[in-house]
Amino acid sequence: MSEPTSHHQTLLVMPDDGAESVVALIDQAREQLLLKQFKIQSDAIEQALLRAHQRGVQVRVMLNPHTSGGDRWNDEAHARLNGWGIESIWTSEAFPVTHEKSLVVDQDFALVATFNLADKYFTETRDYGVVTYSPPVVAQVIAGFEADWHRQFFQPDLGVGLVWSSFHSRGQMARIVDAATESLWIQHPKFVDAVILDRIITARERGVKVRVLCGGKHGISDWDIYDTFASLRVMERFGVKVRRQKHLKLHAKLILVDGVAAQTGSMNIDRSAFDLRRELGIESDAPAVIARLKATFQADWAEAAKYHAPDPLDPTLHEEGELAPDPHFVHD
Template identity: 75%
Template sequence: MAASQRLLVMPDDGAQAVVDWIDQAQSQLLLKQFKLQSEAIEQALLRAQQRGVRIRVMLNPHTSGGDRWNDEAFALLQGWGVEVAWTSERFPVTHEKSMVIDGQAALIATFNLSEKYFTETRDYGVVSHDPRVIEQVMAGFDADWERRAFEPRLDVGLVWSSVHSRGQMARVIDSAQESLRIQHPKFVDAVILERLVAAKQRGVKVRVLCGGKHGLSDWDVYDTFSSLRL
C-alpha cells in the first residue's frame, strides 16, 4: 500500500468510497458504529460475510435522548449470521465510528453509516495504514467487545474519549503558533474555549466554522452560541 493515509470527504466521496473499501476485505472486518442505516453498507457487509470474511460489529444501542436507531440493523446482521453486539455499558453512548480491514487499514470517521451523512453533511474519515494506529483501534475494539477497561497509548496520534480527550485537544490547541482552522458543530467545553481564546491572544489566527443550530441538541444550543459570541 503506497500511501500511509487517505482522506475521505463527505458528501463528495459518498457511500461508494466506503463500500469499495469493505469489498476489499478478505479475512477480517471490525466495525464499531454509532448509527448504521445504509442499505449499501449493509449489503457490502453481507457480501463480505458470504465470501468468508469474519465480521464483528458493535452498534451503539441508543442515543443520549433514548432513540434506538440501530435495532433494525442489529437484527438484520444477526439474521445473516454476523457476530454483532451492543457497545460497552461503560459509556452512556459510544460515538466512535471506526472500521478495521484485515488488520491492515483502519478507518476513523466523523460520519455515521447512514444515507444522510453520505449525501447531506460535511464529514471526514481518515484511512490509516500506520501499524500503531491499527493496533490501537483493534485493541480498543477488543476491550469494548470483552467489556474490559482499555488504557490507550497517547503518543500515536489518536485522541481517545472520554478520559483523555480534553487534555489531548488542549495540548493540540496550545501547540499552535500561527493558525487554527476549526470545523465543529458545538462549542460547549469551557477548557477548550479558554485554550482557543488564549491562542488568539498570543497571536494565532483562529478561524471557526459552525453550522449554527443544525445538528445541535436543544440543551447545547445556548452554550454553543454563548461560546461563539465570546
Template identity: 70%
Template sequence: MNSGISSMGHQQTLLVMPDDGVEAVLNFIAQARHELRLKQFKLESEAVEAALLQAQARGVLVRVMLNPHTSGGDRWNDAAFERLKAAGIEVAWTSDSFPVTHEKSIVVDNTAALISTFNLSDKYFTETRDYGVITYAQVAIDQVIAGFEADWQRSFFSPDLSIGLVWSSFHSRGQMARVIDAAKERIWVQHPKYVDSVILERLITARNRGVKVRVLCGGKHGISDWDIYDTFSSLRIMEGAGVKVRRQKHLKLHVKMIIIDTKSALIGSMNIDRSAFDIRRELGIETDAPEVIARCVDFFNFDWQQAIKYSPPDPLDPASHEQGELAPDPNFIHD
C-alpha cells in the first residue's frame, strides 16, 4: 500500500485487489474504536462480517447500509442483513430514492474513509482487479459521513463538488467529463462498461486533439445483455478514432479508473453508464497524490502488458461475442 499527500493537502492510501487482499480491509475496520459506518452494494465476505462483529464487541457503534437488490432483482444481501441484525448491529437498507445504491464506502471513527471499486465479497479480494482509496482529509471524511447520514435518514444530500469527491446521482457525469477534458498528453481508462455517449464523445475529442488514449476493457465478461450493444459499439467507435483498446484477461476487470497524464486519477464505483450517472447512488474520489498515482500507473502498465489487442465484435453478430472470452459467471455482473 502506498500513501501520499495530494495537491489539496489530502493524505491518501491506495489499496489494490487482489494484491492487498481482504487483510487490508480487515485492518482498516480493526482501527475503529468509537464508530463505524459501512455502505455497500454487496456484502458476502465472512471475514468482513466477523470484523464488524469484533468491532461491535469492543464497543464500536457499527451501522451498516446494504443495497437491497440489483437492477435485475437479485437479492444478494438478504443473508448478511439478517445475520448482522440478529447480532444486534444497526443495519438498514439503502435509500429508496435510488433504484440501486452502488456506493462502496467505510468510515472509521470520523478520521478515515475508504472509497472503493470492490464489493465486500471474496471474489473481489481474489479474482478481480479493483482499487480503493483511503482518505484522511477531514473535509472529505465529513462529506462521506454526510452522505451516509442523509441516506440513513432518507433526506436530501447536496455535496460540495469542489473537494475531490465524485457523487451520483446528478453530478458524476460532469465531473468525469471535466477530468477527461483536462488531459494534455494521455488518458488511460480501465473500465468494464461504455454506455454513455457524453463520455464517449469526450474521449474521442481528446484523441482528436492529440491526446494518446488507451482503453483497457473486459470484453463481454460481466456485461449484461442490454449493455452489450452500447459497450461493443462504443469500443468499436473509439478504436476507429485511433484509441488503443485491449482486453484484460489475467484478472476479471471490475475496477473503474481513469488516469490523466500519469499525474491524477478518478477512482470510484460508477461505471461509464447512464444509470450510474443519472439515477444510482455512486461515490468516487479524485487523487493526485504522487505515491498513489505511481502505484496506479504501475498496475495499469502491468495489466496493459498482460492484456491483448482487442477488436470488439459487431454487436449485431452474437455468434462472434464469445470468441476469446472468459467463462460466464452469473455472479459477476456489472450492474
C-alpha cells in the first residue's frame, strides 16, 4: 500500500453511523467546502450545507445531472442549493456519468465514500466512507475537484493511495487483488469485467481463500444481469465461496486483502466504471479502519446465505429469494 494511506484515516459505516456522521463533517467547515456527488436526496445534508453557507463558508457543489438510464435525481437539490446562493453546477461533460462521492472540508480532510448523500443510503444499505487527513491525499481530491469544475484534464498521481477513473482504476484494483496471499474478501454488488474476474480466479488458483458477498439480482440492471450472474457462477466453480447479502441492501464496494489492507470507493467492478465514468476510491491499511471493515464484513457474512447464481439465460429463476424490486435502487 502507498505510505500516506497508513496514517490519519477514520471509517464511516452505513447505516450504523447514519446521516448525522456526515452532517458532523460538514458542520466542521469554517472556510471552504467542496462536494462532488452522484445523488443528493437528504434534507439533513442540504440543511447542513445551508448552515455552512450562512456562516460564511465558501460552498461549491458538483452534482451528476442524470443516470445512465436518464433519471434526473438531482434537479431539485441543484435548484434548491442555487436558490440559497450556494454555487452548484453539473459535473463535467467529459464523463457520461460522474459516480464519485467525495467531500473536502477546509483542505483539512476528505471523505471518499461508497454511499450517496440520500436518506436511503443512510438507513437501508451497507456502505462505507473513509475520512482521510493525509495532506497529499486531500490535495489530490481537491485537484480532481478543481479540474472537473473548470473542465480541465486531470492526471492523478497514482502513488498516494487514491483510485481514479476513468483510465486507471482497473489496473489499480487488479494490483490490490494480485497482492492477496492468504485471504480475499470482496463485498460488491456487480461483476461486469473479465480482467478483474480473471484476477479473482487466479488468486483462488494460487491458494487464496476468497469470499464474495454479493447482492444477488437486487439493484442490477437488465443489461448487467448476464455478466454478473455468469461471473458469480464461474467464481463458484473455481472454489470461491459466494453468499448473498439480504439483511441490508448491498451497495458497498469493498476488497479486503489478507486482513491488512483494503480498497473501497465509488466504482463497481464494471467496465463502464473503469473506462468511462468519473469515479474515486481509496486504499487503506490503517489498523482501526481495517479492523472495523473486517468486523462489518464478518457480521454481514454471518447474516448472509450461500448463493448459487441462477442461469443468466433463464429469467424464470432470477427472482427466487430476492428482495422486493426497488426502482430507486439501481447500481448505475
